[in-house]
Each structure stands twice: as structure tokens, then as C-alpha cells.
Amino acid sequence: MSQYVLRRLLIAIPSLLAISLVLFVVLALAPGDPFSELATNPNVPPEVQAALRAKFGLDDPIYLRYVHWIAAMAHGDWGFSFVSRMNVDTLILQRLPTTLYVIGSAQILALLIAIPVGVYAATKPYSPFDQIANTLAFIGFSLPTFFTGILFILIFSVTLDWLPFVYTTDIKATGIRWVLEMIRQAIMPVAVLGLFQAASMTRFVRSATLDVIRLDYVTTARAKGLGQAKVIVKHVMRNAMIPVVTLIALQMPAVFGGAIVTEQIFRIPGIGSLLISSILSNDTPVVMAVTFVFACLVVLFNLIADVLYGWLDPRISLR
Amino acid sequence: MLDKKLRSMIGDVKDGRMDRRAFIQRLAAVGLTAPLANQILALGGVAMAQSPAPYPPTKRGGGGPLKLLWWQGPTLLNPHFATGTKDQDGSRLFYEPLASWDADGNLNPILAAEIPSVANGGLAADAKSVTWKIKPGVKWHDGKPLTADDFVFTWQYAADPATAAVSVSTYGDITVEKVSDLSIRVLFKTPTPFWANAFVGAYGCVLPKHVFADYKGAKSREAPNNLSPVGTGPYKFVEFKPGDLIRGELNPDYHMPNRPYFDTIEMKGGGDAVSAARAVIQTGEFDFAWNMQVEDDVLLRLEKGGKGKTVYAVGGDIEFIAINFTDPNTEVDGERSSMKTKHPILSDPNVRKALALLVDRESVKKAIYGRAGRTTANYLNGPEKFVSKNTSWEFSIEKASKMLDDAGWKVGAEGIREKDGKKLKLLYQTSTNGPRQKTQAIVKQACQKAGIDVELKSVVASVFFSSDVANPDTYPKFYADIEMFQIPMTQPDPSLHMRRYISANVAAKENKWQGQNFPRYVNKDYDAAIAAAETETDPVKRATLYIKCNDLLWQDTVFIPVMHRLLVDACSNTVRPALSGWANRTDNIQDWYREA
Numbered sequence: 001m002s003q004y005v006l007r008r009l010l011i012a013i014p015s016l017l018a019i020s021l022v023l024f025v026v027l028a029l030a031p032g033d034p035f036s037e038l039a040t041n042p043n044v045p046p047e048v049q050a051a052l053r054a055k056f057g058l059d060d061p062i063y064l065r066y067v068h069w070i071a072a073m074a075h076g077d078w079g080f081s082f083v084s085r086m087n088v089d090t091l092i093l094q095r096l097p098t099t100l101y102v103i104g105s106a107q108i109l110a111l112l113i114a115i116p117v118g119v120y121a122a123t124k125p126y127s128p129f130d131q132i133a134n135t136l137a138f139i140g141f142s143l144p145t146f147f148t149g150i151l152f153i154l155i156f157s158v159t160l161d162w163l164p165f166v167y168t169t170d171i172k173a174t175g176i177r178w179v180l181e182m183i184r185q186a187i188m189p190v191a192v193l194g195l196f197q198a199a200s201m202t203r204f205v206r207s208a209t210l211d212v213i214r215l216d217y218v219t220t221a222r223a224k225g226l227g228q229a230k231v232i233v234k235h236v237m238r239n240a241m242i243p244v245v246t247l248i249a250l251q252m253p254a255v256f257g258g259a260i261v262t263e264q265i266f267r268i269p270g271i272g273s274l275l276i277s278s279i280l281s282n283d284t285p286v287v288m289a290v291t292f293v294f295a296c297l298v299v300l301f302n303l304i305a306d307v308l309y310g311w312l313d314p315r316i317s318l319r
Numbered sequence: 320m321l322d323k324k325l326r327s328m329i330g331d332v333k334d335g336r337m338d339r340r341a342f343i344q345r346l347a348a349v350g351l352t353a354p355l356a357n358q359i360l361a362l363g364g365v366a367m368a369q370s371p372a373p374y375p376p377t378k379r380g381g382g383g384p385l386k387l388l389w390w391q392g393p394t395l396l397n398p399h400f401a402t403g404t405k406d407q408d409g410s411r412l413f414y415e416p417l418a419s420w421d422a423d424g425n426l427n428p429i430l431a432a433e434i435p436s437v438a439n440g441g442l443a444a445d446a447k448s449v450t451w452k453i454k455p456g457v458k459w460h461d462g463k464p465l466t467a468d469d470f471v472f473t474w475q476y477a478a479d480p481a482t483a484a485v486s487v488s489t490y491g492d493i494t495v496e497k498v499s500d501l502s503i504r505v506l507f508k509t510p511t512p513f514w515a516n517a518f519v520g521a522y523g524c525v526l527p528k529h530v531f532a533d534y535k536g537a538k539s540r541e542a543p544n545n546l547s548p549v550g551t552g553p554y555k556f557v558e559f560k561p562g563d564l565i566r567g568e569l570n571p572d573y574h575m576p577n578r579p580y581f582d583t584i585e586m587k588g589g590g591d592a593v594s595a596a597r598a599v600i601q602t603g604e605f606d607f608a609w610n611m612q613v614e615d616d617v618l619l620r621l622e623k624g625g626k627g628k629t630v631y632a633v634g635g636d637i638e639f640i641a642i643n644f645t646d647p648n649t650e651v652d653g654e655r656s657s658m659k660t661k662h663p664i665l666s667d668p669n670v671r672k673a674l675a676l677l678v679d680r681e682s683v684k685k686a687i688y689g690r691a692g693r694t695t696a697n698y699l700n701g702p703e704k705f706v707s708k709n710t711s712w713e714f715s716i717e718k719a720s721k722m723l724d725d726a727g728w729k730v731g732a733e734g735i736r737e738k739d740g741k742k743l744k745l746l747y748q749t750s751t752n753g754p755r756q757k758t759q760a761i762v763k764q765a766c767q768k769a770g771i772d773v774e775l776k777s778v779v780a781s782v783f784f785s786s787d788v789a790n791p792d793t794y795p796k797f798y799a800d801i802e803m804f805q806i807p808m809t810q811p812d813p814s815l816h817m818r819r820y821i822s823a824n825v826a827a828k829e830n831k832w833q834g835q836n837f838p839r840y841v842n843k844d845y846d847a848a849i850a851a852a853e854t855e856t857d858p859v860k861r862a863t864l865y866i867k868c869n870d871l872l873w874q875d876t877v878f879i880p881v882m883h884r885l886l887v888d889a890c891s892n893t894v895r896p897a898l899s900g901w902a903n904r905t906d907n908i909q910d911w912y913r914e915a
Contacts, residue, residue: 031790032781037403038485039784039794041809045488046795046833049786055483083402084394084561085540094560153594158601166388166587166598166605169564267589269563277391277562277589282781 005307012299017070019295023288024069028062032282034082056082069288079285083278088289092271096256098169099270101182102189102263103255109194110201111248117198118205119240122213123232133202140199145192149265152188163188167268189266193259197251205244212240242312249305253297376580376912380569385581385894385911388605390595392562392588397545398524399477399484404903407521408609409565409586411905413460413550416523417451417470418515420901422632424702424811426515427907430454430465430525430551430574432501435514446510446856451518453501457574459527460549460556467497470518472528472535481536486522493517510854512861513812520810521903524550553579553909562588573909580912593617599889600627606913607896608889609904614754615689618889631690632886634900635701635808635816638692640678640747640762640801640879641838642671647746647798654828656797658839663741665800669726670743671876674801676719677765678879680712686761687754692882699869700883701900702811704858707866710873712880719769728770736770748776748792748799750783755803758881788831795832797839805884811901813865814853820872821846840877 035052038044053059057068072079078088121130157165164185171181212218213236221235260272267273271290278286310316376382393409401407417431426434432452435441441450457465474495477484484490494506495517505517517523530549534542548556551574554567565586569579587605595608596618603626611618611629618629646660664670680694696712699705728736728743736743747762749755756777763773776799778792783804791798808816818824819835822842826834845868852864872878886900897910 031787031792032779032785033787035402035786036781036784039786041807044485046786046835048485048488050831050833051480051487052483052485053786080540081394081561085397085400085545086395086561091561095563153597158597161602164604165594165602166590168587169560170558170566170585264590265594267587267594269560269589273589274562280781281394282785 001307001310005303008303008306012303016292016295016299020070020073020288020292021066023291023295024066025062027284027287028065030282033058034282034284036282069285073292078289081278081283081286083281083283083286088285091274091286092289092293095269095271095274098167098268099256099263099272102167102186102268102270103193103259105186105190106193106197106259107248107251107255109190110197113194113198114201114205115244118202119209119232119237121202122206122209122240123228125210130206133206137199137202140195141203143196144261145196145259146261146265148196149188149192149262152192153265156188165266167266169269189262189268193262201244201247204247205240208243209236209240212236215239239313242309245308245312246305249301249308250298252301252304253294256294256297374577374910374912376577379571379573379577379579380582382580382582382913384583384585385607385913386605387584387586387905388590388595388598388608389586389588390590390592390608390610393565393586394561395545396548396556396559396565397526397542398521399473399482399486399526400539400545401521402485404521405588405609407903408905410524410548411521411552411903412554412565412567412584412586412908413548413552413556414524414526415551416520416525417453417518418523419520419906420811420899421897421907422899422901424899424901426519428454429909430457442514446507446512446514448504448506449514450498450502450504453503454574455501457551458572459529459551460570461527461530462572463527463529465525465527465551466500467503469525469528470503471495471497472532473525474517476526476531476535476539477522479536482539484539489517489522510856512852512854512856512858513810513814515812516810520906554584557583564588575909578909584908596621596629596889599891600625600629603627603891606891606894607904611691611887611889612752612754613887614687615691618887619689627889627891629690630888630890630896630898632888632898632900633701634886635699635811635813636805636884636886636900637695637698637700637808637880638758638803638805638882638884639698640674640803640881641797642674642877642879643797643800643802644839644841644877647800652828655791656839658825658827662800664743664745667726668876669722670728673719673722673726673769674766674771675876675879676713676715676722677769677771678762678881679714679765680881681714682761683758683881687757688882688884691885691887693885695880695883696873697869697883698872698878698880699813699817699865700880701808704862705813705865705869707869707873709866709870714765716765716768723769723771730770734767734770735772742772743770744772744774745800746774746776747801747803748778749803750780750794751777752780758803786833793832795826795834795837797826797837802837803881808901817865817868818849818853820868820877821849838877840872840875842871842875845871 033053035049038049057065080087081091117133121133124130153165156163165188167185171178173181218231218235221231256271260276263270263272264276275290389405389408391405393406395406396410398407398410398414401410415429418426418428418434421427428434430453432454433439435449435451453467459465474490476482477486477490480487492508496504498504527549530544531542546559553570553573555570557566557568559565567584569582573579592611592613596611596613598604599608600621622628642665643656643662644666645656645658646662647656649660651657651659684692684694696710697707723736728738731737747759749759759775763775766773782790782792783794785793787793794802794804820840824834824836825839826832826837848864848868852861855861855864888904890896893913895912895914897907898904
């Protein structure tokens, strides 16, 4: 087992290097630079912009810039943002809690909806409940989050005036009021993201459960005289959840990566909005760092999913 | 003649026979705007009025929180690193300059004890130096006193190329010396009629020497206080998260009486302009939102029964179509739009004039910019004293068609005009942006009716405005026949704005397209007028020269001005912001208050 993990980690190194190289080259080839705002300011002669480019090494050849970056990265130096002249790691760490809170809550909400609804729908396939759940799931994942987000804002903020639609990180309250405010402002983004995730996950849970529920051992369990609840929870779900666990594990990196569109709509200062604003301003070090961390997490969670798989289903052996 | 009369009028004001306002009105009547009139008076020896901003609050604080929403959040808080206005706006909450521009283009003293003038000995007669007196008793947020040393240090800091300050061009060519503890002298290499650049406005913010002294030059990025400013401003720094949030609290030792009004200040970033407008105008979650680049229709709809309104400030920002004088389709020595070529179609002045007749500015205003725009024939639209009254514009497809007919451009196959085998086809590029694409469509339609085939192209803003030498789609490369964008006027003086188009500034491969004259316009008269204006110390003559430059650009149809754009913000019905088209939004933040 540990040998397997070690081997997988070693294999991950070249693939991460390759990912970083591709990312870097794509970003370096992308047009634009972080100082474009200076270009039309008559107060700032173009030489200033050129000097800044030179100082930040943007005029060096791509391979040199890559070597510099990877060497610094190996030392744990993530570089600094061209736009805010601040260390990239501080910038990311500052954004991380918000992303974890909002996206994490959304994932939990999605699970809380998807698992019971999916399993229940599978136990009574083609019943009215199943039909309704299916229809809602289809509607749910056909509606993009930017649409539902704006819809929610129009209904709950503009018309009803119940919820704020600008997320604030410094709520001026303490104790229980602070907690309540934190929950209140997260309701809309969490609902938008959570419902979207829940929709596709429900379909997945339902089909996974359906596959298992028809198997002979389930019939045997029923024949033994076990109650419906016990059969479903102890016998069906344990096996049906194996693919679901994989799916969830693979979605974990997204929890760290943030949700670009939703964060933008609700002004949530998470990793997603950091990424999009850095891309728009050509802030290469930040984009590199965020995407690279994301790549690492994908590789890592893939491994975790595989290990979990073996643990949940001893029939699968890891070599 | 005007000159003589003016001098006697200045004399009248000096002796008190004529009041300042009457003087400005007289000048306005002959086409000189208020800011110009004021500088004329300043140079004529009358002190500039210390703008009497109405400010009713009678005590410091007590105003509760002020919540600002910037849809692009500030990413750094060192005014000398600020790449965009958003960063300048954020820094300005904490740092202050000697003076800032008010709505009329007057200087409003902030850290200065008084505005320099000839009368108070601040301005040298040869226009080669200016002496500023610093307000006594001003304290930095950490309690240390503000002295002349801080100003001298700021100059050294910004002028050092290793610091990589964006304000290096403001401070690079001057010398700053300490006269006394509370007085500095700024020395210019050549006579500089526009002396109010260094230590004024956004790039004028002074840094505390005792905080930044160890971080001048190459170590500038490492200064911990780049992220936690120590300034002299009305608000003290509390918290900063780049791109997301700035928080400040009232500075109890602020140097102006009864200011600031608000107890705390908060600047939230992120999102988009429309939802920012909504948060201020419709739901009232925020008090003020910056830069409402939103169609007027949308704003009008939001304003119906809302909690806020849009507010406008007039500056000199101009949205224009520029004409390429060189050939973008022929490559010479590895460069298109080379100075060695001539544009095959647009070098014909009749075609340029016809194009100007085909831009329906009134429709563009009605359909797109609404209250945020004014139609104009001029490239230079402010301050008033520099605005030409000699120009005019009109929209007429018939006149344009006739002009092209007369010039030999006959309608050929498919209704497209041609002459000597050259088809009247133009590539029209701009940056990707809703209003711009709509303007393109309006212009294209009129051109089609007149027999000109226009191909539209839009380039992502981050590419269009980048200085990337390798990219063919940047505006200075100008690999198109005509292009449209906006050039903001960041100070109430046309020198930098107009200097761009001298022949020595032509954008070309040899200067890595850093020359600012992107239309590649060459006119000896223009060069001469700019050269004369730059050393002319007589304000009236100087204004005349710049008006002449504007008229030359108009006569030669170098630009087709599309819209004189105003600054548009959204503001709560109760907050009274102090805004100016000549300054950044927060440049007079100490004067903001809320009406009960």
C-alpha cells in the first residue's frame, strides 16, 4: 500500500512539471501585460511601462523566465504579484478561508440533498417522486449559475430586500450576531452553487444506487427478513457510494479553486475571483500559482480517490 | 487686443475693482474656461481662490460609516506604484498631496499652507521654480510631524528608476530642495508654465520619510508599509485585502477643522458595474460606486424610485476615431504602418472630411452615452479656457457623398466607391466594450449609405492597450485604417494631452512603438505651436497656442471626436461627494459628508 502511494507520488512529479511548463508557456504566449492601464494615461510616458516590463523580467525569453520561476518555486518562493507587488502566497492564503467556507458549504449542501433524494428516488424508480426529482435535477443542471445567481439577486435582494448581495469579509458584529450575518450573506451563493451541484449529483447517486439495488445479495438480505431501512443503509448504500466517493474526491480541488462565476456575481473575495482578476490583468505569477496549486490538488485527490476505492471495496487491490 | 484688455482686467481684480467671479465670466464669454482663467489670474499675480467648498458639518466625526464600492478593487496602497486610478483612489484615502484639483479646475490646498502665486512669492517670474509652503502642525498617522524632508524624500524615491514607480515621469525631470522645515522649492530645467504637477493630485501624494527611507530603489517592493499605509489623510488605515477590501477609521488628529465627517470608511472591490449601480441606487447597500460604465437606459431604469442617483463630473476625457496617415497593409523594413508609406485612401483629405461627416454624434449620444456624454468637434475639451470656439461638426450623408463624388471617388460595383482601381474599404478597430461596438455599428451604417465599405474589428482591451512589442493588435501599432478609443485627461492642463501628436513622437518600430503619436500625424505648424506653448509663460498666449493645435487637428481631420465623456458615478441620495472631472474620485475625500 505505502509502496503504491510512493510510486504514484513519484509518477506525479514529471506530470506536474509538464503541467507547469504548459501553463507557463500558454500564459507567456498570451498577449497583454499587467501595465496596460498605464498606456492611455497621458501622464505616464510609454518608457515607464517599458521600464516596468524590463524590471519585472517580462522581456526575458520564455525559457529563462520558466527556469527562474521553477527554481524559485522549488525554494518555496512563489514570487510576487505584478499588480499588487505582494507575495503570491500571502495573497492566496488571504483568500482561502472565504473560498473554503462558501464552496465547502455548497458541497455539503449538495451532498445533503443529493444522497437522500438520489437513494430514495432509486428505491422507487419511476414513481411520482422519482419523476419530480428527475425533472428538477434536469432543470437544475441546465440553468447556469450566472443565471440563477442574478435571478436570486433580483428576487431576494432587489424585490424582497431580505438578503445582501455583496459579500463582506469584515462584518461589524461579534458573537452570535456575527455568525448569523455570516450565514445570511452566504445563503444566496451557497444555494446557487449547492443546488447546481446537487442536481447533477442526484442523478449520479440515483443511477449508482439503481445498479446495486437490483443485485442478488440485496434480494438475499431482504429474504432474510431485514427491514427496508436496514437493507438500504447497510447493504445498498455501502456499495453504491463507492463511485460517489470517487466523484466527491475528484471535486475536492474545486472547493479550493473556488467558483469563478459565482464569486464574481456575489463579490466573494475567494480564489476564483482572484484568479479571474489576475487573468484579466495578466498577472502571471498569481495565475501560475493558483493554477499550479489546482493541478497539484487534482493529482493528489486522484490518488486519494484511488486509495479510498481500495479501502471501500477490498476486491480492488492496489499494486 | 485680447491680450491688452486682459491685462487691464487682471489689474482690476488685483486692486479689487473687479471681483474674481466677474473676471471669470468675462473670460468665459471669450471662450476661456474657469480653471484657465484662474491660472491666468495666478500668473497675473492674484492669488488663486482657495476654493470655498460648502461644508456644513460643524464637528469631526459622527457620520457613521461611508461605504464605497469600486467594481475593480484597489490592489495596492502605495500611490507611486498605482497602475490604475483604482489604486490611486485607494491610496488617496490615507495619503495626501500638497493640493488637489476641485470641480472647476482650481487648486485646493491640502497639505499646502497656501497655493503658490506670483504675489505670494511662490512662483518665480521665469517659470523655472515654484516654492510651496507646507501647512504647519500636520502629523503623520504615527504621530511624527510632516516636514520638508518628507517631500524631498518622496521626490528622490519616485525619481529613482530602480524604485520602479509609475510616477517617475512626474519627478524624474525636476529637482526638489528644502528651503526650510516647512517649505520646499521645486526647480524645473526649462520654463514650465504648468507648474502644478509634482506633489499635486494622484501622483502628488507624499510618503513619510521615516517609514520608507530604507526602501528606496531596488528594495522598494519589500517595504511592509506598501500594504499598510501611514499617511496624513483624513482616515487612518485599518485593514487591506488586495482586490477586495480597504478599511479605514477617522483620524482624530486630522489637520482640517471639522473633517472628516464619517467615522469609518470602507472600500469594497470586485464584481461588475451594473450590479454596483444596483447596490447603490436600488438596494442602498453602498453609498457610492465608481465609474458607472453602464448604458444610460439601464441607469435611468434603476433610478426610478431608487435610493440613489447617478452623479456626473466634467473633465476632458475624449472618445475619438483616429485616422491612420500611413499604410497599414504594406510592410516596409518589418513594420506595417511605416512612416515611409502613405495611406492610399486616407491621405486624401476629402475622404477624411467625408468620414467626419458620417459620424452621427447625436445618435451615438442618444443611443449609447446619454447623460454621460457631450457631442463635440474638438479634440481638446477642457478646461474651458483651452476649448476652441472655431470648430464645428455636422452629420450629413448627402454632403459626404457629394464630397467623395467631387474628389473622384465614384460608386462602383456593389455600391462601393472606387478611384484609380482603389476601393474605398476601411478596417475600423477598437477595444472590446459594449458602447464601442455599438458606436462602430452606427458609423458603419452611415458609411455604407455613402458607399464606404467598413470592416469592423474589436480587440480585447488588455491587448489593445498593452505595450507588448510582439503583438500586432495594440493601438500604437495601428495596423488598421481607423481606430477608436478614449484618452483621459488627468489634469486640467493640455500640455501632456496635446504633446502626443508632435512629429518627433510618431510610433514606429525604432522606438518600439512607444511614441505616443499613433495616427502618425506630421505637421510642422503643429510642432511649432506645441514647442512655443511649452515655454510660453503668458497664460493667454499659451491658451491661444493650444487652441491653435486643436484647430489644426480638426482642419486636418486627424481625429473625429465621437464623444466628450463625463465621469459617471452612482451615489446615495444623502451622501454629498466632492467630485471633480480633473481629479480622481477620492481626491477630495475629506470634504465628503452626508446630508441628514
